[in-house]
Amino acid sequence: MNLAEQPEQSPILTAQNVVELSPQLRPTLVCLSHLRWGFVFQRPQHVMSRLAKNYDVIFFEEPVISPGDTPWLDTSTPAEGIQVVVPHMPEGLSPEAVVQAQRSLLDQLLAGRAQGELLLWYFTPMSLAFTDHLDAQVTVYDCMDELSAFKGAPAQLIDMERLLMGRADVVFTGGVSLWEVKQRQHGNAYPVPSSVDIAHFAVARQALSEPSDQAPIARPRLGFFGVIDERFDIELIEQVAQRRADWQIVLVGPVVKIDPQTLPRRPNIHYLGAKQYAELPAYLSGWDVALMPFALNASTRFISPTKTPEYLAGGCPVVSTPIHDVISGYGQSGAVFIAGTAEAFIEAIERALGLKGTDEFLQKANAAIEGMSWDNTCRFMKEQIECLR
Known part of the structure; x- marks a missing residue:
């Protein structure tokens, strides 16, 4: 099933009647990603580039080790409406300290922004460790792959995904076969295969x-x-x-x-x-x-x-x-x-x-590929978010 074949999922909101958000009320969308913005241009970049038309996107990457004694954030703006954030951690911190440092840095970043509602978008369940205290209007789990099956996957990833499933308002999957599994774990899951420009x-x-x-x-x-x-x-x-x-x-x-x-x-x-x-x-x-x-x-x-x-x-x-x-x-x-x-x-x-x-x-x-486009894919995703706001 590609997105062009999706059944009508929402009688309340369709692609034709989505009301564009006022710039004064733009929500902040924090995207927690295991893939870096500057890596291969794929689903995260396609989706966030389009959602940035209506939401202020913070693309929060996994931490890197760097010289120094104090955790800090490196920020950049690779595209309009998108702030890429990379946490830098001193060498030698315990896993618990890294989690706490990320929590503190993200809290400071959000506190310093004039923002509307908060939306959370997870590409990796592991980020729940330092974001579980945030009160989001909508929480999205975009399960683009079965990450637990990948080489080097953290041992706790399955447990973290179970927790995220319990918190997510909507789950998207990167393909139909993955949806067939995840829809048994969440009542509001949709197959949203990656599309094409x-x-x-x-x-x-x-x-x-x-x-x-x-x-x-x-x-x-x-x-x-x-x-x-x-x-x-x-x-x-x-x-x-x-x-x-x-x-x-x-x-x-x-x-x-x-x-x-x-x-x-x-x-x-x-x-x-x-x-x-x-x-x-x-x-x-x-x-x-x-x-x-x-x-x-x-x-x-x-x-x-x-x-x-x-x-x-x-x-x-x-x-x-x-x-x-x-x-x-x-x-x-x-x-x-x-x-x-x-x-x-x-x-x-x-x-x-x-x-x-x-x-x-x-x-x-x-x-x-008739009817397939990243614009259609992201329009569908946005509809689900707006139905939950």
């Missing part, structure tokens, strides 16, 4: 100037952009590259939580590193097939990859491993090919090669 990626359907690090790479090119971590199927990429040495595999994105030395190294595998969100269409424009080589493990059981609609908006056929939400959302689209083994993955790529730019494929890609 179609206009941003649609320019990739044109022949754009090649980025300098991709231009020398031969074709055909099979591309991936995103975080390369424990969800990435290293062995699958190794097998594809080994069996089809004439195919060039282009991997764009940061390597995190895994040892880079474990990644396959072959002449036809190209690691181009992290890129800015604005640069991605230029890379996508030069690919023949887009890949989603996710491993099938606990960390990918409930994922709903944002890159699926991004690839399609860019006019590129997609080959994916059998991720549940990809199968249910795109498996019958004719624009996304699903393959569960290395042999099947290679065969799917062979079928996908040559489709890019054809009228038939573009019609299928357009149909698969």
